[in-house]
Amino acid sequence: MTETNTTLSISVASGKGGVGKTNLALNLCLALHELGNTLVLLDADLGLANLDVLLGLSPEKNLQDLLGDASAENVVIPLAGDGLVLLPSASGVAELVEMDDDVQSLLLGKLDALFRRYDFLILDLGAGISPTVLSFAAMPQERIVVITPEPTSLTDSYALIKVLCTQRQIRNFQVIVNMAESQKEAKNAFNRLAQACEHFLSLPISLLGVVHRDPMVTESVRHQVPLLKFAPTCQAAQDIREIAKKIMERRIRLKDLISRSPILKPLI
Incomplete structure (x- = not known):
């Protein structure tokens, strides 16, 4: 009898670097853990892994x-007891960056039992549209695309969504607008992306939340302490906690779908 899955897997992606994706993935995990969830955070940026750097x-x-x-x-690092663990990656290892079918099968085989013990699997992906990024973006049940209001971020995020939609037949995307000066700026940025997706791809996308620009984010990175621990009451930390609540609610709503889906869908 096949074991029923209860783990929700989510990839956190971005069309370009410098949008705060990795920092956001880390702090979303902390916020979800605060709400009583157990999580695995997988550093899937196989070219330039840096979650360990953010954490010192x-x-x-x-x-x-x-x-x-x-x-x-042997590999996981506890970040908050056994309830939140990090699976660190390696930077610039060709065997991982250019992952073939055999390597993918080996990794998924070794990791599946671990993932099943947790409520969430969060994958922090590399930026862009490399084959490895696209594979890791396509495997999970859900996808979050992190954008900023900058035109280059919107253009590159549209390119990422377009490739995943047209080449991998993926049609569920949640968007977080990061580093927004205001709700109005964030909504305008999201609307521009949403209109392009609807017009050219006939694809509706959803706004998951907004994280305002906050000087405490830069300070937390400089001190190598996660924002939710460094400045737990700052605006960005509050925004991230609101998004975490929505993700938790979404997991409850998708319970039946999750139970019928593999944690990571093999692409081989």
């Missing part, structure tokens, strides 16, 4: 070790 960590093992004798339990 120096992992002894990472995803590359799973290609050898290491088990998932």
Whole structure:
């Protein structure tokens, strides 16, 4: 009898770098953990992994070790006891960056049992539309695309969504507008992206939330302390907690769909 899945997997992606995606993924995990959820945060930026840098960590093992004798339990780093763990990646390892079918199958086989023990699997992807990014974006049940109001962010995010929609037949995207000066600016940015997706792809996208520009974000990165711990009451931290509540509500609504879906859909 097949075990019923209860884990919601979400990839956090962006069309371009510099939009605060990794920082947002980390702090969303902390906010979801505050709400009583258990999570695995997977650093899937296989070219330039830096979640460990944001946390001031120096992992002894990472995803590359799973290609050898290491088990998932040997590689994970507890961030908040066993309720929130990090699966660190390695930067610039060709075998991971240019992942073939055999490597993908090996990794998913070793990680599946670990993922099933948690409420959420959050994947922090690399920026852009490389084949590995597209694969990791297509595997999970849900996708969050992080944008900023900058025109280049909107253009590149549209390109990411277009490729996933036309080449991978994916049609569910949630958008977070980060570094917004105001709600009005955020709504305008989202509307421009949504109109392009609707007009050219006949694809509706959803606004998951807005995170306002906040000087505490830069300070937290400089101190290598997550924002929700460094400045828990600042505006950006409050915004992230509101988004976490929506994600938690969405997991409850999608319970039946999650139970019928693999945590990560193999692309082989």
